[in-house]
Amino acid sequence: MRILKLQINGDLHELAAPDHWTLLEVLRYSLQLTGSKQGCDKGDCGACTGLVDGKPVLSCLTLAATAQGHEITTIEGLLPAHRRAGGEGADPIQRAFDRCGALQCGFCQPGMMLSARALLSRNAQPTRAEIRSALSGNLCRCTGYTQIFEAVESAVCEQLGVAPKPRAWETPSPESGS
Amino acid sequence: MSAREIHGIGAPFGPAQPGAPENREFALIGKPTAKIDGLAKATGALQYADDIQLPGMLHAKTLRSPHAHARIRSIDVSAALALPGVHAVISGRDLPERYGVIPWTQDETALAVDKVRFIGDPVAAVAAVDEDTANQALRLIKVEYEPLYAYFDPRESLVRHDPVIHEDKKDGNISKHVELVFGDVEGELKASDLVVEDDYTFHGTTHAAIEPHCAVATQAADGLLTVWSSTQITHYVHRALAKVLGLDPARIRVVQPALGGAFGGKSDPFSLEFCVAKLAMITGRPVKMLWTREEVFYAHRGRHPMQLHYRTGVTKDGRIRAVDARILIDGGSYSSFGLVTTYYSGQLLTGPYDFPTYRFHSTRVFTNKPPCGPKRGHGSVQPRFAFEVQLDEVAERLGLDPIELRRRNFQGGHTRTVNGQRITSNGFLKCLEEVERASGWQQRRGKLGRGRGLGIAGSMYISGTNYPVYPNEMPQAGIQIAAERSGRVTVFTGGNDIGQGSNSMVAYIVAEELGLDLAQVRVVAADTDLCPVDLGAYSSRVTFMVGNAAIDAARKLRALIVEAVAAEWKVEQARVRLINGRVIDMQDSARSISSAQALQITEARHDTLGSTGSYNTPKLGGDYRGGTIGASPAYSFTAHVVEVQVCEETGRIRVERCWIAHDCGRALNPMIVAGQMEGSAYMGIAEALLEEHGVNRFGLHAGPSLLDYRIPTAIDTPELAARIVESLDPEGPYGAKEAGEGPLHPSIPAISNAVFDAVGIRLRHLPFTPGKVLEQLRTARAMTQGKQSGQVSRC
Numbered sequence: 001m002r003i004l005k006l007q008i009n010g011d012l013h014e015l016a017a018p019d020h021w022t023l024l025e026v027l028r029y030s031l032q033l034t035g036s037k038q039g040c041d042k043g044d045c046g047a048c049t050g051l052v053d054g055k056p057v058l059s060c061l062t063l064a065a066t067a068q069g070h071e072i073t074t075i076e077g078l079l080p081a082h083r084r085a086g087g088e089g090a091d092p093i094q095r096a097f098d099r100c101g102a103l104q105c106g107f108c109q110p111g112m113m114l115s116a117r118a119l120l121s122r123n124a125q126p127t128r129a130e131i132r133s134a135l136s137g138n139l140c141r142c143t144g145y146t147q148i149f150e151a152v153e154s155a156v157c158e159q160l161g162v163a164p165k166p167r168a169w170e171t172p173s174p175e176s177g178s
Numbered sequence: 179m180s181a182r183e184i185h186g187i188g189a190p191f192g193p194a195q196p197g198a199p200e201n202r203e204f205a206l207i208g209k210p211t212a213k214i215d216g217l218a219k220a221t222g223a224l225q226y227a228d229d230i231q232l233p234g235m236l237h238a239k240t241l242r243s244p245h246a247h248a249r250i251r252s253i254d255v256s257a258a259l260a261l262p263g264v265h266a267v268i269s270g271r272d273l274p275e276r277y278g279v280i281p282w283t284q285d286e287t288a289l290a291v292d293k294v295r296f297i298g299d300p301v302a303a304v305a306a307v308d309e310d311t312a313n314q315a316l317r318l319i320k321v322e323y324e325p326l327y328a329y330f331d332p333r334e335s336l337v338r339h340d341p342v343i344h345e346d347k348k349d350g351n352i353s354k355h356v357e358l359v360f361g362d363v364e365g366e367l368k369a370s371d372l373v374v375e376d377d378y379t380f381h382g383t384t385h386a387a388i389e390p391h392c393a394v395a396t397q398a399a400d401g402l403l404t405v406w407s408s409t410q411i412t413h414y415v416h417r418a419l420a421k422v423l424g425l426d427p428a429r430i431r432v433v434q435p436a437l438g439g440a441f442g443g444k445s446d447p448f449s450l451e452f453c454v455a456k457l458a459m460i461t462g463r464p465v466k467m468l469w470t471r472e473e474v475f476y477a478h479r480g481r482h483p484m485q486l487h488y489r490t491g492v493t494k495d496g497r498i499r500a501v502d503a504r505i506l507i508d509g510g511s512y513s514s515f516g517l518v519t520t521y522y523s524g525q526l527l528t529g530p531y532d533f534p535t536y537r538f539h540s541t542r543v544f545t546n547k548p549p550c551g552p553k554r555g556h557g558s559v560q561p562r563f564a565f566e567v568q569l570d571e572v573a574e575r576l577g578l579d580p581i582e583l584r585r586r587n588f589q590g591g592h593t594r595t596v597n598g599q600r601i602t603s604n605g606f607l608k609c610l611e612e613v614e615r616a617s618g619w620q621q622r623r624g625k626l627g628r629g630r631g632l633g634i635a636g637s638m639y640i641s642g643t644n645y646p647v648y649p650n651e652m653p654q655a656g657i658q659i660a661a662e663r664s665g666r667v668t669v670f671t672g673g674n675d676i677g678q679g680s681n682s683m684v685a686y687i688v689a690e691e692l693g694l695d696l697a698q699v700r701v702v703a704a705d706t707d708l709c710p711v712d713l714g715a716y717s718s719r720v721t722f723m724v725g726n727a728a729i730d731a732a733r734k735l736r737a738l739i740v741e742a743v744a745a746e747w748k749v750e751q752a753r754v755r756l757i758n759g760r761v762i763d764m765q766d767s768a769r770s771i772s773s774a775q776a777l778q779i780t781e782a783r784h785d786t787l788g789s790t791g792s793y794n795t796p797k798l799g800g801d802y803r804g805g806t807i808g809a810s811p812a813y814s815f816t817a818h819v820v821e822v823q824v825c826e827e828t829g830r831i832r833v834e835r836c837w838i839a840h841d842c843g844r845a846l847n848p849m850i851v852a853g854q855m856e857g858s859a860y861m862g863i864a865e866a867l868l869e870e871h872g873v874n875r876f877g878l879h880a881g882p883s884l885l886d887y888r889i890p891t892a893i894d895t896p897e898l899a900a901r902i903v904e905s906l907d908p909e910g911p912y913g914a915k916e917a918g919e920g921p922l923h924p925s926i927p928a929i930s931n932a933v934f935d936a937v938g939i940r941l942r943h944l945p946f947t948p949g950k951v952l953e954q955l956r957t958a959r960a961m962t963q964g965k966q967s968g969q970v971s972r973c
């Protein structure tokens with residue numbers, strides 16, 4: 001057992017946890033922050049992605065003790081942070097995923113949205129290829145990713161105040177590829 | 179046509195608007211509305227099974243067999259039980275009752291009794307204060323095994339029956355055999371101008387939902403048992419728990435929390451559900467079991483590997499005269515849905531093409547591998563692959579365009595298949611047209627230069643099945659609605675939302691029918707204490723069956739509201755319209771009340787408000803043994819064109835794009851339908867190129883992790899273009915059919931056909947690894963030596 005001091009979603013938590021517990025275990029089982037999901041527990045799927053100092057990190061591979069002294073953000077932190085900043089509703093990324101149909105079973109999505117959040121905070125207007133690459137550590141088994149890409153692009157358009165591109169299924173029969 | 183003309187007087191109100199798009203008269207149906215639980219998912223608030231934490235909860239772990247086939251001589255759990263922190267240990271003796279999703283083939287037990295049949299077969303389970311202690315206890319359980327000869331090759335199981343994997347099966351290691359003949363196949367083959375004959379292989383693949391299986395159980399002091407499980411078949415789990423535990427089903431409650439993907443991988447009752455229940459009953463404490471990713475791979479129930487042989491006879495103008503199939507199915511160690519799989523492997527091939535004669539001969543055998551079961555497109559993805567590749571070869575040999583060949587053999591709508599299935603709406607031609615146009619097929623196929631090609635394939639799939647898993651006369655799907663004077667309406671459904679959005683579908687329908695804002699509707703689902711029975715999320719049945727039940731229930735309630743409001747206003751009922759959270763008088767726009775007020779008027783007149791509705795299939799199916807298996811009230815149709823780039827240096831195939839056209843009847847929500855189409859195509863492409871669920875010569879899984887079992891990342895996934903085709907089915911809810919499984923089928927053969935267009939080789943054996951591509955390219959080059967330039971496509 002070890003006493004940990006963890007800064008999570010703006011709050012300082014002091015708690016005791018076994019030495020070998022990962023950040024994911026502490027989040028889920030000590031703090032009931034179950035929005036961070038466990039899909040494999042070995043670094044393969046990305047469902048447990050959290051932000052540590054704004055960068056995506058696999059919380060199942062991060063010893064809880066090593067996360068001390070850093071600012072940790074989980075999916076539960078996005079909406080309150082958005083409200084604190086004077087926004088309404090949920091975080092724009094969350095709303096975009098919702099309105100674009102990206103949330104099928106939703107299990108991969110907390111990690112996916114945090115990866116997307118991290119991307120947009122370092123690159124406000126990513127290309128499709130940059131989105132693919134930034135999300136490539138988060139496996140999704142439901143969507144085929146297309147509506148996820150569209151959601152990220154829709155959030156970008158919303159931020160810029162421009163109308164989003166029609167989504168793949170909305171476009172009238174596209175001309176063939178080049 | 180207005181909805182009323184299509185669906186009768188009960189359909190949503192609205193004047194027909196000639197020339198207006200179909201959707202004009204609907205408030206919600208046909209619109210890309212967000213899901214009712216989308217924001218709960220997006221904020222991490224929704225509770226999945228492993229998110230449940232109960233006070234005093236114990237954690238359970240499973241001891242699994244290290245042998246592929248062995249007799250258990252003895253199990254000694256005393257040391258494990260003595261470990262501090264361990265509260266209970268159980269083995270096969272504690273849960274000897276058999277179960278299995280199909281009543282006729284129940285051959286599973288929660289923990290092995292006497293024998294283990296694959297590496298990973300559950301043998302014992304421990305409940306302890308935490309997972310670490312439970313794991314430590316597993317190592318203290320002593321099991322003495324007597325290893326037996328193990329089968330890994332299905333061809334061997336066909337002929338060798340000693341030792342037998344299931345002692346009490348009358349056919350040795352044969353799990354199921356089906357042979358059905360429709361018409362004079364041999365005669366037609368003889369009379370055909372061309373017969374194409376070949377062998378095909380489909381490998382094993384698995385679901386790999388991102389959420390691992392998890393179950394939690396607790397028993398109240400009065401004996402009431404509650405089990406939360408990541409299942410897509412709450413009702414069958416309920417029945418199985420009662421049987422295995424020997425409890426009255428009225429004293430068991432099964433709840434499906436939010437589910438993190440399933441794809442058929444959660445449609446059997448699983449060992450962990452019985453173990454947590456039993457351990458909770460023994461210890462008097464809540465118990466949770468969460469499987470590791472590795473355990474999920476061993477639990478499997480994935481796509482059956484099949485060895486397929488097809489003969490197709492055609493006339494010289496490309497009309498199919500006869501199809502003859504012989505299929506060997508590797509079932510793995512248990513029956514699961516295998517009886518149905520064996521039928522489906524033949525029964526579901528008989529559309530969208532018409533053929534006058536057909537025979538299939540399918541045999542499923544047991545091997546000592548993780549058990550196979552239903553994966554998205556159950557039993558029909560494999561034969562579809564073989565047949566669509568064979569059709570492409572037919573087109574090539576006849577010098578016909580492959581799309582034209584498919585068009586010529588189109589069976590049409592409102593017809594019967596050779597095996598006696600009733601086809602209603604059929605938008606397959608439109609699907610072909612869509613992908614042909616979208617992909618630029620006419621201008622581009624065969625003209626993209628060596629290494630790049632286009633391929634087409636089509637398919638058909640069921641929207642639910644006529645055949646309930648256990649025979650009964652009750653409805654397949656039920657709905658209850660409770661309406662309250664605040665204007666809140668709660669819908670209770672047994673339907674399992676597995677991420678496909680069925681809870682939202684139910685809410686859209688009820689809101690549409692009662693003219694409510696979506697925000698007024700709540701859905702309570704998949705809780706056996708609260709909801710009427712639905713048989714579960716499998717066979718693509720939920721939209722069709724639960725949707726129809728929801729319409730039924732909502733219309734009964736609407737009739738009450740219309741009657742009460744019309745009486746209150748003293749107007750004819752036809753003038754009362756329910757729309758957008760209000761009730762209005764069609765002839766007096768000044769007269770309008772909120773739906774809450776309307777519910778109050780109705781409640782005052784009729785008592786506490788509620789209604790029920792249900793759906794059952796009409797009698798369908800061929801008049802022969804097995805004729806109802808594969809009979810569906812409606813069939814969906816799909817066509818894909820894929821574009822590939824083949825690197826002849828490395829043998830690597832890259833799918834660059836996939837155009838997906840799918841006839842879903844009516845898209846109740848086109849955004850959700852498109853998501854199903856994209857997800858299906860992605861999964862099919864992955865099966866063709868990346869994924870393989872296999873075991874080594876000892877029966878050990880080849881790579882039970884999400885790293886070794888390579889599911890595509892955001893970078894690997896090609897561009898997916900979904901084209902929704904609507905054929906308005908006469909019996910579907912507002913004309914809807916399925917969209918969640920059909921669109922997987924064509925991706926796999928379309929890739930093989932595109933590779934042929936790109937580099938002239940026919941890939942008949944899955945998966946399409948670079949090694950196989952290179953080998954076939956070498957063979958092809960050797961055969962055409964000298965005839966071609968030495969040009970090779972690079973990438």
Ligand code: FES
Pocket residue numbers: 037038039040041042043044045046047048049058059060061
């Ligand atoms: S749970 Fe952390 S990567 Fe899968």
Ligand code: FES
Pocket residue numbers: 102103104105106107108109139140141142143388438439677
């Ligand atoms: S939405 Fe289900 S895994 Fe991504």
